[in-house]
Structures are given as C-alpha cells and as structure tokens.
Amino acid sequence: xxxxxxxxxxxxxxxxxxxxxxxxxxxxxxxxxxxxxxxxxxxxxxxxxxxxxxxxxxxxxxxxxxxxxxxxxxxxxxxxxxxxxxxxxxxxxxxxxxxxxxxxxxxxxxxxxxxxxxxxxxxxxxxxxxxxxxxxxxxxxxxxxxxxxxxxxxxxxxx
Amino acid sequence: xxxxxxxxxxxxxxxxxxxxxxxxxxxxxxxxxxxxxxxxxxxxxxxxxxxxxxxxxxxxxxxxxxxxxxxxxxxxxxxxxxxxxxxxxxxxxxxxxxxxxxxxxxxxxxxxxxxxxxxxxxxxxxxxxxxxxxxxxxxxxxxxxxxxxxxxxxxxxxxxxxxxxxxxxx
Numbered sequence: 001x002x003x004x005x006x007x008x009x010x011x012x013x014x015x016x017x018x019x020x021x022x023x024x025x026x027x028x029x030x031x032x033x034x035x036x037x038x039x040x041x042x043x044x045x046x047x048x049x050x051x052x053x054x055x056x057x058x059x060x061x062x063x064x065x066x067x068x069x070x071x072x073x074x075x076x077x078x079x080x081x082x083x084x085x086x087x088x089x090x091x092x093x094x095x096x097x098x099x100x101x102x103x104x105x106x107x108x109x110x111x112x113x114x115x116x117x118x119x120x121x122x123x124x125x126x127x128x129x130x131x132x133x134x135x136x137x138x139x140x141x142x143x144x145x146x147x148x149x150x151x152x153x154x155x156x157x158x159x
Numbered sequence: 160x161x162x163x164x165x166x167x168x169x170x171x172x173x174x175x176x177x178x179x180x181x182x183x184x185x186x187x188x189x190x191x192x193x194x195x196x197x198x199x200x201x202x203x204x205x206x207x208x209x210x211x212x213x214x215x216x217x218x219x220x221x222x223x224x225x226x227x228x229x230x231x232x233x234x235x236x237x238x239x240x241x242x243x244x245x246x247x248x249x250x251x252x253x254x255x256x257x258x259x260x261x262x263x264x265x266x267x268x269x270x271x272x273x274x275x276x277x278x279x280x281x282x283x284x285x286x287x288x289x290x291x292x293x294x295x296x297x298x299x300x301x302x303x304x305x306x307x308x309x310x311x312x313x314x315x316x317x318x319x320x321x322x323x324x325x326x327x328x329x
Binding site: 004005006007010035037062063064065066067068069088089090091093110111112113114115116117118119120121123150152154 | 163164189190220221222223224231232233234235237238263265266269271272273274275276277278292293294295296298326327328329
C-alpha cells in the first residue's frame with residue numbers, strides 16, 4: 001500500500017503576520033487537510049481558494065457554547081471562516097475533499113476552542129462553488145491582526 | 160517528501176481493563192491522534208470515558224456538543240482532573256456494540272496551553288445513541304508524554320481497542 005498523508009507545507013506564525021498562502025498545490029493527492037493551532041487578537045480566521053474573492057462560498061454550522069447549542073448557515077460568502085481566534089490556543093482542522101476535481105468542493109471544518117469554562121465547539125460544512133482544481137489556499141486573519149501559531153497543509157491519497 | 164501519520168502504539172484488550180495508558184510517548188512528532196473502539200462493563204446503557212495525561216491537577220476543561228437523535232445539548236466542564244467524555248456504550252446497551260472515537264491533540268510538545276478535539280459516536284439501534292464533539296483544553300505548558308483512558312471506576316471490556324498515531328508536519 002503506498003504511503004499517504006504527506007505534509008505539503010508548514011508555516012509558523014511568529015506574531016508578525018496575519019496570513020499565509022499555500023500556493024502551487026500539485027494535483028498529486030485526493031484530498032487536502034489543513035490544520036491550524038494558535039492564537040491572535042480576537043478575529044476570524046478565514047480561507048479562500050485560488051484567490052477567489054467573489055461570493056462563491058457558503059457554510060452551515062452546528063455548534064455549542066456555554067449558552068447552549070445552535071445551528072445556522074450563510075450563503076454567498078466571499079470567504080470561509082474556519083475559526084474564531086483569540087488569546088486562548090484553538091485547534092481547527094479543515095478537510096477539503098476531491099480538491100482537484102471538476103465539481104464543486106466540499107469542506108468539513110472541526111473547530112475546538114475551549115476556554116476553560118467558556119468557548120465553543122463547532123462542526124461545519126462549507127462549499128466552494130467552482131469547478132476549478134484548487135491550486136492555492138489563502139489562510140488569513142480577517143481583521144488583519146497578527147497571528148501566533150502553526151498551519152500545516154497535508155495531502156491524502158486514496159490509492 | 161516523507162509520509163506521516165505513524166502508528167506509535169496500540170492496545171487491543173484481550174481481557175477487561177480499568178484503563179489503557181500510552182506512556183513514554185516520543186517527542187518526535189508534531190501532533191497526536193488516538194482512535195479507539197470501546198465499551199464499558201458498567202451496568203447501564205452508557206457511561207463516561209476519562210482521559211488524563213502526565214499533567215495532574217485541575218487543569219482539564221472542555222465544552223461538549225451532543226445529539227441523541229431527538230435533542231441536541233451543550234455542556235461545559237472546567238477545573239477538572241480529567242477530560243470527561245461521554246457517552247459510550249456500556250453493559251446494558253446493544254450487545255456486541257462498541258463506541259468509536261477520535262482524539263486529536265495538536266502541538267502536544269508546545270509550551271502553551273493545549274487544545275484538543277474529540278469526536279465520538281455511540282449507536283445501538285435503540286434509544287441510547289449519541290454523536291458528540293468536544294473542544295478540550297489542557298491548561299498547562301508541560302509537554303504531553305503520556306495519555307490514559309479510564310472508565311470512571313469501571314472496566315473496558317475485552318475487544319476494546321486503542322491506537323495512538325503520531326503526525327509530523329515536515
């Protein structure tokens with residue numbers, strides 16, 4: 001069985017930048033997985049594919065915080081918010097399926113943001129309405145605040 | 160480019176056990192993942208897994224999202240001595256049925272507080288089924304070198320299995 005689950009690239013945010021772009025992503029894998037662990041001033045952490053800033057994204061969320069569970073959805077977004085950063089380290093894993101296919105791209109998001117008695121847990125599904133293969137991913141703080149942490153992009157093969 | 164996602168250790172129970180511990184976890188990875196299939200011998204339909212590390216004290220917290228097929232709920236835990244993750248199959252649930260789960264701990268060596276993500280399902284073709292997602296936090300700057308799964312005073316039954324993987328980001 002061939003090896004799979006390969007690290008493609010890693011970026012360490014040292015607190016002096018608010019974004020990174022993973023570019024020139026080869027079509028060598030079946031799926032992609034982007035992980036992030038880190039902090040920043042309070043802001044959203046977002047992704048965009050292939051520099052697409054049009055309203056081609058949507059997302060549905062089920063979540064809970066200390067106040068209880070909820071679910072909501074947003075359509076025609078210009079980015080996918082994958083996490084809500086603050087001073088407590090959070091983890092978010094983002095699975096991007098069949099990223100090189102000619103169909104729209106489905107994304108699953110696992111966000112774990114406990115703050116010792118508060119915080120939240122989110123599970124989300126997102127869609128990028130594009131038939132283009134994903135060749136770049138921009139990961140960025142939506143308010144432009146600098147980030148501390150690590151982001152890694154993995155490639156996963158199905159054969 | 161090296162592949163990653165390496166099996167560090169596994170423990171498939173051939174007899175019941177009160178806990179399963181992975182000790183002396185090497186510091187050669189970036190993240191850790193545990194995948195398990197487990198069932199407890201407590202004489203109820205469902206019960207709780209406790210997860211601890213080499214770090215002791217009231218440093219474990221979490222917030223849980225859980226659905227049981229009819230309702231969805233949220234609950235928070237803080238200042239605890241373990242991550243309490245419920246609910247898994249126990250002795251009076253559907254026979255031959257084990258809950259499945261995954262614990263992901265990124266940057267387990269980092270000198271910061273450590274978030275962790277937990278996902279688990281329990282199904283029994285009856286009224287005691289659950290799907291849950293938990294955001295955990297270990298409020299400690301100590302590197303994680305051991306992980307232990309316990310049954311709150313009850314035993315994991317024979318056939319329960321636990322697999323520890325290491326993931327490198329380079």
